[in-house]
Amino acid sequence: MKQNFSERVADSLVNAGAAPAEDKALYEYGIKMGLMLVINIVTAVLIGLLLGMVWQCIIFLIAYNPVRTYAGGYHARTPLACYLISIPITAAVLLGIKLLPWNGYSCAIVLFCSAMIVVLLAPVADPNKPINEREKSVFKNRARAYSAVLTGAAIMLWWAGMTQISLSIIMALGLASAMLVLGAIKFGNKQLEKA
Numbered sequence: 438m439k440q441n442f443s444e445r446v447a448d449s450l451v452n453a454g455a456a457p458a459e460d461k462a463l464y465e466y467g468i469k470m471g472l473m474l475v476i477n478i479v480t481a482v483l484i485g486l487l488l489g490m491v492w493q494c495i496i497f498l499i500a501y502n503p504v505r506t507y508a509g510g511y512h513a514r515t516p517l518a519c520y521l522i523s524i525p526i527t528a529a530v531l532l533g534i535k536l537l538p539w540n541g542y543s544c545a546i547v548l549f550c551s552a553m554i555v556v557l558l559a560p561v562a563d564p565n566k567p568i569n570e571r572e573k574s575v576f577k578n579r580a581r582a583y584s585a586v587l588t589g590a591a592i593m594l595w596w597a598g599m600t601q602i603s604l605s606i607i608m609a610l611g612l613a614s615a616m617l618v619l620g621a622i623k624f625g626n627k628q629l630e631k632a
Contacts (some may be wrong), residue, residue, distance in 0.1 A: 443468040473516045480520070481527045490531045493605045497530060500587055500609035507580040508559035510616030511623060512566050530612060534604045541595070548591055548607050554614035555584040561620040584610065 447464040450456035456464050478498065485494025513519035537543075559580035562568045568576060587606050594603040 441469075443472065470516070473520065477520055477523055480524060484524065484527050485531060488528070488531050488535065490535060493534055493601055494527070494531060496602055496605040497527075497534075497609050500606045501613060504555065504580060504583040504587060504610065504613045505616065507576045507583060508555050508613050508617055509561045509563060509566060509568070509576065509580075510558075510613070510618070510620035511561075512563040512620075514565060526612065530608045534601065534608055539600070539604060544591070544595060544603065544607055547611050548588055551607070551610040551614040552584050552588045554617055555580055555610070558614075558617045558621055559584075561617050561624070563620055563624065 443465045446468050447456065447461050450464055451458050451461050481494055481498055482491060485491040488494075513522050560568060560573060560576040562573075587610050591603045591606040591610070594600075594606070
C-alpha cells in the first residue's frame with residue numbers, strides 16, 4: 438500500500454522513537470496541516486510576486502491569520518477546498534489594494550465596519566472548526582484584541598503615509614469580517630460546539 442508524505446514522516450518519527458506509536462495519527466494530521474499551511478503561504482507569496490506585490494501579500498497574511506484564527510467564520514469543508522478558494526481570494530485582495538480608488542474616507546468606512554463586525558460577531562463557529570464554551574470566551578477576547586491592534590496600526594500607518602501597508606491591514610480585517618458574516622449567515626445561531 439502506498440503511503441503519503443505525512444504517513445511516511447510519522448512512521449519515521451515512531452520508528453526513531455521520537456514519537457509514541459499511539460500518537461502516530463495525531464502526528465500525521467499535524468504534518469499534513471503544516472504542509473498545507475506552507476503550501477498556502479508559498480502560493481500566496483507567488484501570487485504576490487506575479488502581481489508585483491510580495492510585501493503587501495506578506496503583510497496581509499501576517500495581519501489576516503491571527504484575527505481569522507480567533508474570529509472564525511466560514512471555513513471550507515476540506516483543506517484542498519480551502520486552498521483552491523484561497524487562490525482567487527488572495528488575488529482579489531491584492532488587486533483590490535492595487536486598483537481600487539482608496540482614500541481616507543473609504544479606508545475609514547471599511548476599517549470601522551470590519552472592526553465592528555469582529556467585535557459584534559466573533560467568534561463564529563463552523564462545523565469544520567467547532568469551539569467549546571471556554572474557547573468561545575478566549576477567542577472572542579483575542580479576536581477583539583487583534584482587531585483593535587490592527588485598526589490602530591492601520592490608522593497610524595495611513596497617517597504616516599504608509600498607505601500600502603495600511604491597506605494590506607485594512608483588507609485583512611475586511612476579509613476576516615466577510616468570513617464572519619458568511620459564517621453567521623450560513624450557520625446562524627446553531628450551537629456548533631466540540632463534543
